[in-house]
Amino acid sequence: MLFSKYVRLILVVLVLAASLVVIVEDLREEYTWIIPLNTPRHVSSWYSKSTVTIALVDLESEKRSLIVYSGVVGDIIVDECSTCYAVIVASGLNFYVALFTTILTVLTVLVVYSEKKLKPLVIVLLFALFITAISTLYLYIKAGESIGYDVKEYLSEPVKLENLTLTLIPIGDRRILAFNYMLRDNITKLSLVSVKIQNYEYEKAFILVNSSGQITLVQDKITLYVDSRELEVIVLSQEKNLNSTLEYYKLEFTPQQTHSQLYFTITLILVLLHSTTITVKSLKRILKEHREIRV
Structure with a gap:
């Protein structure tokens, strides 16, 4: 019993440490994207950072204008400008990273403490999904550096x-x-x-x-x-x-080559897979045992 308690504690510490590394890495990551404005452009579709600064550089008038967005930033569209290009700086917390990491962490910890007996197969499957999802999320964070254009x-x-x-x-x-x-x-x-x-x-x-x-x-x-x-x-x-x-x-x-959309999609699928297999199964078993005890 004592051994099982320490195993659960170690597993939870590892999960929290991995999640913290991803969150800290995301907070440290600041993206700078340069995009032409020969046509209207979408900004921050796949990277919802808490602060997005857009600088419009007009070569003809030799002027620059700044627009700053803070908070939960959704899809931003920059209008076409025949004499301008845009420099976008995205910094702070990525809400997608925060959401995915929180869901993965909570679900994993929930399973660790809800299972009466930690079977080796359950542990392997649980952490295989968790590590794969967290690793893909890390790749997604790094892929944000390749958005935009080389100039x-x-x-x-x-x-x-x-x-x-x-x-x-x-x-x-x-x-x-x-x-x-x-x-x-x-x-x-x-x-x-x-x-x-x-x-x-x-x-x-x-x-x-x-x-x-x-x-x-x-x-x-x-x-x-x-x-x-x-x-x-x-x-x-x-x-x-x-x-x-x-x-x-x-x-x-x-245009730069990026796999950000692919990594985002894979992470989303893994989160859904995690929440609809191991976690749901564990919760159903707990509810069933709870009903049996009441009867």
Whole structure:
């Protein structure tokens, strides 16, 4: 009897220690996700952290805005922004981790103390489910680091717009004779491109952007998303020499590979399996014995 008491105590201590490790690891984990905003994006669908900070970075206006969510954060949708990208920092407690860990711990401790005799098979099955679920939950926590996009930054050297070339520029079905500087970039991945003329002289120059036949004409700057196409940037001027420089800046977004949804689903299945097999069976047996005693 004394041996059984110590065995139960050791099992409970191990369960609580494993659960505490997962909770502490989750609290220490702070995620930073970078996402393009060429389309509305979902944030925190699979990771409901207690604090979510969203920074919107606008390349065209060179401004940043912060939005902070606290408490039980559900699904957040960030609107599309043709000149912006978002940096998301998620920190604090993940409510999914807290919920799953609490359920697993309570159910396991309940079985340990509800069984009159701890059969080896019950112990093995119980802890196999518990350890597998906790391990998968740990992998789920770590998989959150791989959400979002890898970002590569490209910044060209400033191009002095002096001694421009006089040529015929094809624009649609027309050709325009003008002094110009031309820049081409074969873009293979989703990119946020910013083109600016520094020290812009009003109405002396224009920027023409040709993105696979889609032509845009602006004055001193333009920011746009381009996905897998050739981009042509042309500076048009009526004068040969301009006291200005051209800057070309590009952020290239590559989606990261993550298994967070898979780990989340496996953990959920294991929690349900745990609660509908061993625990339910033990509770039914306890209730049955309780009725027999009353009779």
